[in-house]
Amino acid sequence: MKHFILGLAATLLMTTAQAEPTATGDLGLVIERAKGSVLLVDQSDRAALARIEGLGDLSHASLVYSPDERFAYVFGRDGGLTKVDIVTRQIVNRVVQAGNAIGGAISDDGTLVAVSNYEPGGVRVFGADTLEMIADIPTDSKTIGLVDAPGRRFVFTMWDTGETWIADFAKGDPEITKIPDMGKNPYDALITANGRTYITGLFGEDGLTALDLWSDDPEPIRVLPDYGRGQEEMPVYKMPHLEGWALTGREFVLPAVGHHEVLWIDADTLSETGRTKTHGQPVFAMARPDGRQVWVNFAHPLNDTIQVIDSVSKEIIHEFKPGPAVLHMEFTPRGHEVWISVRDANKVMVYDTHSFEKLREIDADSPSGIFFTARAHRTGL
């Protein structure tokens, strides 16, 4: 019956679509992790529009958008790759491409969708139109930190072997460049918005490792190799995320691992410029798009709290508790509002980033990642 109604709704929508085109520029999708569904939301109306179901295990899911902001490619934990049409609000294609996946990326030209997998470890690349597999790149390792880079390239890193590989699809068949010695147990990575610097965070040792992708022969550059030395190491109950990199003026801000602080790094020299002590183990440290504020959420058991850091003074200027299990934050593209998923409250909460006033609560079933379509136009997102 549900399918019938959804089908009917889709038909009606397609009919009305002819009369009035759907603009997708202020839409977004929220992952509903327990249900295997995504919630289509409207950023301007601060409202949920529709629920699209049948996407499998979305417990650690993420997604990317096609360049026209019409299709979302959703990467599920169970290896599912689902293509969702947010105009007709339907699943248009779905493949289960591996046993256990962790994330994905879309090429700069929008034609290739890549997925990184834990099991079997490696990266698989699909045509964005048909989801037919174009390349299979086994790495013999759990593979993390997959991003797109300019020039039809993907960059990804191996948890077990500490290598980073660059797969260049500019000439069709991928050319692979392997960079060993990135460090012990890299857990995630990011690429800067200009596509130049790739940074991977290390779990097995202190610090991070950067690559200059503008170099013909990128070499690992150690960043803060001894930032935690001599300090007590705290247990890490959830690995931080480096996706949604934060550049504030001339600095990056990144979550530390095993230390309750965020680290400030000069974007040019990759040297430390400061640290800010935080409430707990940071999971996401996200800069508001203008870079003036950094919003931080935390690992279990302190995951009910958000702290806001001023990027000029590097001091915490606001702290509040949206509710139990704050999993993700997404800013509107110009940063005037932030959407926050509060998993155990079954709500997405919308806040004004200037007054910190709560503007709206939207019902969602165990919400996790929030993804606005503006990501379609940003490298690495």
Added chain:
Amino acid sequence: MAKLGRRDRGIGPTRADRTPGHSGWVARTLLTTAVLAATSAFAADVIDPDTLKRLVHQDCGSCHGLSLKGGLGPDLRSKTLEHYDADVLTNVILDGIPDTAMPPWRPLISEEEAEWIARYLLEQEAQ
């Protein structure tokens, strides 16, 4: 009271030797444990299965997957774990595995809760 005795044992060199450079942390953890133990001495019989199940799937699930099929951490389904005794699993949960991403949960849960989780993992229905 037996539980509080653990603090005296734990601060000794044996544990600190196992994780060199982490003795400050160990001491702090054990202090926390002592406090928790004191609290859980009263709370020992109030194991809350729903809360613990939620912890297993949502928080252990950060690494092991919501359905425990594995992720950065290994598969925790009963079929995979059946070769382990509940005691071994309980100790891994409480103390973690040094030099891996498995953290000690002793600062957050009681021994009784860890035992409950170990038994729950071993007794899950095959999925």
